Amino acid sequence: xxxxxxxxxxxxxxxxxxxxxxxxxxxxxxxxxxxxxxxxxxxxxxxxxxxxxxxxxxxxxxxxxxxxxxxxxxxxxxxxxxxxxxxxxxxxxxxxxxxxxxxxxxxxxxxxxx
Amino acid sequence: xxxxxxxxxxxxxxxxxxxxxxxxxxxxxxxxxxxxxxxxxxxxxxxxxxxxxxxxxxxxxxxxxxxxxxxxxxxxxxxxxxxxxxxxxxxxxxxxxxxxxxxxxxxxxxxxx
Numbered sequence: 001x002x003x004x005x006x007x008x009x010x011x012x013x014x015x016x017x018x019x020x021x022x023x024x025x026x027x028x029x030x031x032x033x034x035x036x037x038x039x040x041x042x043x044x045x046x047x048x049x050x051x052x053x054x055x056x057x058x059x060x061x062x063x064x065x066x067x068x069x070x071x072x073x074x075x076x077x078x079x080x081x082x083x084x085x086x087x088x089x090x091x092x093x094x095x096x097x098x099x100x101x102x103x104x105x106x107x108x109x110x111x112x113x114x
Numbered sequence: 115x116x117x118x119x120x121x122x123x124x125x126x127x128x129x130x131x132x133x134x135x136x137x138x139x140x141x142x143x144x145x146x147x148x149x150x151x152x153x154x155x156x157x158x159x160x161x162x163x164x165x166x167x168x169x170x171x172x173x174x175x176x177x178x179x180x181x182x183x184x185x186x187x188x189x190x191x192x193x194x195x196x197x198x199x200x201x202x203x204x205x206x207x208x209x210x211x212x213x214x215x216x217x218x219x220x221x222x223x224x225x226x227x
Contacts, residue, residue, distance in 0.1 A: 004157075033214060043158065043217040056214060091157050093215075100207055103215055105150075105157035 003027065004106035006092050012112045019079040019086070021109045025094030031055075032075040033093040033103060034067055043091065049075060050097075082113045118202045123222040126196075132189040134221050136202030139183040145206050147178060148215065149187045151198040158201070158217075161187065192225045199223070 003026035013019050025032050034046040036059075048056040049069040060067065064082075069075040079086055089108045095101040119137040126132040138147065148163040162169055162176045164185070169176045175188040189196055201220040207213060 031213075035217075042219055043152075045214050045216060048214050089155075093158075095213075102148075102160050102163065104160060107157045108155075 004092060004094050004104055006090075006106040006109050008109060009107065010110045010112070012114060013082045014114055015083055016081050019082050019111055019113075021077040021079075021090050021092075021111070023075040023077070023092030023094075023106060025075070025092075026104055028096055029094035029104075030097040031095045031101075031103075032069050033095075034075075034077050035091040035093065035105075037089045037091065037108075039088070046077075079111070082111070084113050087111055087113045118204055118218055120200075120202055120218065120221045122219065123224070125224050125226060126189075126192045128193055128225055128227055129191055132187075132192040132196065132223060132225070134187040134189075134200050134202075134223065135184065136186070137184045138202070138204050141182050141204050142206070145204045147176065147182075147185050148203045148205050149174070149176065150201045150203065150215070150217075151196075152201070152220075153195075153198040159198075161200075163205075192223075194225050194227070197223060197225045 005024040007022050032049045035043045037043050045059040047060050047067045064080045066078045089110050091108045093103045093105040095103045146163050146165050149161040150158040152158045162174050164176045178185045199220040199222050201217050203215050
């Protein structure tokens with residue numbers, strides 16, 4: 001897990017607020033993936049991005065969720081108007097840049113909505 | 115990506131080998147078998163992957179049957195720190211949208227004294 005940095009590690013938001021989760025991929029990695037893990041459930045794919053491009057967002061909820069990976073800076077997962085059901089662990093992962101590369105995960109960001 | 119089937123849970127005594135099976139009977143020729151594990155409250159950790167040959171690294175060995183329809187992850191000397199959920203994942207390559215990992219329910223390995 002070394003190298004993929006996520007922050008904040010823990011975030012508490014009131015219902016209706018916005019949550020922003022940041023992910024800095026491993027050095028030299030240009031692909032980023034976001035996963036969500038609800039309490040006592042498995043890991044669910046959300047979105048796959050390359051620099052400035054969304055490649056696959058088939059797992060993203062249609063509303064309130066967005067992700068970006070700008071040319072400079074970390075990838076951001078943004079959740080608008082959070083609800084209690086958004087409480088989960090959000091994991092970011094990265095890979096170097098080809099489909100054959102191993103994907104490495106960060107330690108996660110735990111979002112609690114109160 | 116092909117689906118995988120794993121037993122929901124297994125026990126292993128510390129110091130013994132842990133053999134975790136995985137069935138992937140619908141795997142296709144360009145799909146690799148990956149293994150990850152998730153220790154409680156941590157991010158998934160890459161263990162090993164292979165296509166058709168057996169693989170070994172410092173963490174584990176991966177044995178893939180000749181027909182590639184099943185595989186076994188072997189932790190040669192399990193320790194308490196190996197207690198985790200182990201995920202067997204078949205990953206299709208060569209196309210951008212197929213390069214994500216699709217996690218199933220995994221096998222919860224409990225290593226005991």
